[in-house]
Amino acid sequence: MRRRRFLGMAAAGAVGAAGVPALTGCGKGPGSADVTLRLVAADYGSPGAHNSSKVYWRKLADAFAAENPGIKVDVTVHSWNEIGKKLTDMVDAGDPPDLAQVDSYANWAAEGKLYKVSELLPIPAQAEFLTSLAEAGEVRRVQYGLPFVASTRxxxxxxxxxxxxxxxxxxxxxxxxxxxxxxxxxxxxxxxxxxxxxxxxxxxxxxxxxxxxxxxxxxxxxxxxxxxxxxxxxxxxxxxxxxxxxxxxxxxxxxxxxxxxxxxxxxxxxxxxxxxxxxxxxxxxxxxxxxxxxxxxxxxxxxxxTLGVADWMMAFREHGHREECGKFLSFVYEEKNHYDFVSQYGLLPVTTSASERMRADEEQKKLWPFLDQLSSAEFYPVGKVxxxxxxxxxxxxxxxxxxxxxxxxxxxxxxxxxxxxxxxxxx
Incomplete structure (x- = not known):
């Protein structure tokens, strides 16, 4: 029996002639109001501990706002037991967040509610994702889900x-x-x-x-x-x-x-x-x-x-903040910011630069066996609706x-x- 490797090469998607997505019609023009993006994210901290993901996201949102005047990010963090229902309720009520970080995305992609990755990130940022992960973010051969963190067994x-x-x-x-x-x-x-x-x-x-x-x-x-x-x-x-x-x-x-x-x-x-x-x-x-x-x-x-598991980031179309979402996502996946998160929680990075950094980090040596398996791991077919x-x-x-x-x-x-x-x- 031929066993499918669920992950393969990334689909680049449609991009502009200069190699970056055409970000028009949704930006913040002269004299327009400031934009506040809403992000709903899962908490990777231990129950009752002081390592809640809220701390990471608060620092990251503040740093992003300092570099991008006019764009703020309001982050709400829920436990894994709650986030699925909370996010589904928001989407069903017609008021999804601009961005969400959770463990699935396919249903919303199939319903046309999500931006394509090629509409959000320039080609260099897309190319940073490990090739063993990018295809798992696809629904019907178009990438909508951005891998956020990964683990193997x-x-x-x-x-x-x-x-x-x-x-x-x-x-x-x-x-x-x-x-x-x-x-x-x-x-x-x-x-x-x-x-x-x-x-x-x-x-x-x-x-x-x-x-x-x-x-x-x-x-x-x-x-x-x-x-x-x-x-x-x-x-x-x-x-x-x-x-x-x-x-x-x-x-x-x-x-x-x-x-x-x-x-x-x-x-x-x-x-x-x-x-x-x-x-x-x-x-x-x-x-x-x-x-x-x-x-x-x-x-x-x-x-x-071995089994590989990934959690996902996505951007909803509802409120039209494509350019702002793209800027924030590019910031999230910068090497330092991404590595800060995965190293704190003992998870595996999903970008080439952060993976190379972990491979060179002696303090993360115990994670190397997990990292070694990432390219050959099989992931759930999360792109199937x-x-x-x-x-x-x-x-x-x-x-x-x-x-x-x-x-x-x-x-x-x-x-x-x-x-x-x-x-x-x-x-």
Whole structure:
């Protein structure tokens, strides 16, 4: 089965003869009033901590206004639990913000509510985005979403628990068989959760996809058709059911277990192995956990790819501030400003210059394994208008496929039918 790399070359889009978008009809002409852009953004700070994204955006907005008299930016920051509904309500009421930073964009792009990236940024700024990310911002081959930050996934394992079980603490499992063998040994040594399998509604679609990638599967094929119930994916969920869940090497009911619960258990020394992103690294460091990382295990060896996740910036057409939006976005993605954000929150940059800076920054050395994988990572097909509904179904039910007594073929086929129906309705 050919597996589609969801990301590829950036689409440059229509540009002016001088190589920059034609920004006419919406600028601030002589004598016109000052413009205040409204930005709605997500909060990357820890709950209850003092590292809210509000601080970053306030400083950035003030610096931008100082350099661009006549343009102000009013930023509202919401938690990830709230921002989706808040933004949707604004759009549905006919009063979207000028700019939004959230985790999806395709529905609004398909409805004609967003500016094309080529209408906002000059070619040099467009070319700064990593080629492995730019295509994921496209809907029907036109780029509307600007990647904001990214992350990839690696295997984490607790070195102390490995040593306690007599396993080599310098050698993470590289294949499914090695993982199963390690899980059995860890269980016999009294480890509470040998493998953390979060197939609950928080991010079941991500955990499942990581396992599918290790068996040559994915959610879509090379041309974007859904392949949720492919033979490879069915085989993957059968293996999880029979080799990890049924023998008791995971929590008893993984379909009800969310990722953060297992992250917390890992940092408490109760989970030996699990897939994670840079946030888990920060949490484990704070708790003094001795951990190692490695590539995701695959059916016959290390998986060829890994899961990549990106969040998105977009500009709405409703209020007509195209030129001002473009200026602010260019400012946001300047190397210093972009790097300040990603380095603060342990995330991966989406521009070439900021990536090169992270690669040279010894203080960010722990992020290098994640950065190394970014060019080969597979991202969710967020440019498909049907993806929002499809991922909701995956979160809700795909975990059932791997449960003891579960029927992977039946579960995945039902999800395939729902995805195909949503795709047909969206087209």
């Amino acid at each position: 690696v295997l984490f394992y607790n070195k102390d628990l490995f040593a306690k079980a007599g396993l080599n603490p310098k050698k993470p499992p590289r294949s499914w068989d090695e993982l199963k063998s390690a899980a059995r040994t860890l269980k016999q040594a009294g480890v509470k959760i040998p493998y953390g399998l979060p197939l609950g509604p928080e991010e079941a679609q991500g955990e499942a996809l990581m396992w599918m990638l290790g068996n040559g599967g994915s959610y879509v094929d090379s041309v974007g058709n859904y392949t949720i119930n492919s033979p490879e994916n069915i085989e993957t969920m059968e293996w999880l059911r029979d080799n990890l869940v049924t023998p008791g090497y995971t929590e008893p009911d993984p379909q009800r277990v969310n990722r953060q619960k297992l992250f917390d258990a890992f940092t408490a020394g109760e989970v030996a192995v699990l897939n994670g992103h840079p946030t888990l690294m920060q949490q484990a460091d704070k708790k003094g956990i001795s951990y190692g990382t490695g590539k995701l295990p695959g059916r016959g060896g290390p998986a060829e790819g 049907s993806w929002a509904g499809t991922t909701a179904g995956l979160k809700k039910t795909i975990g059932q496929a791997a449960m003891k007594g579960g029927d992977p073929r039946s579960v995945l086929t039902a999800l395939q039918r729902e995805a195909d129906a949503a795709e047909k309705a969206g087209s």
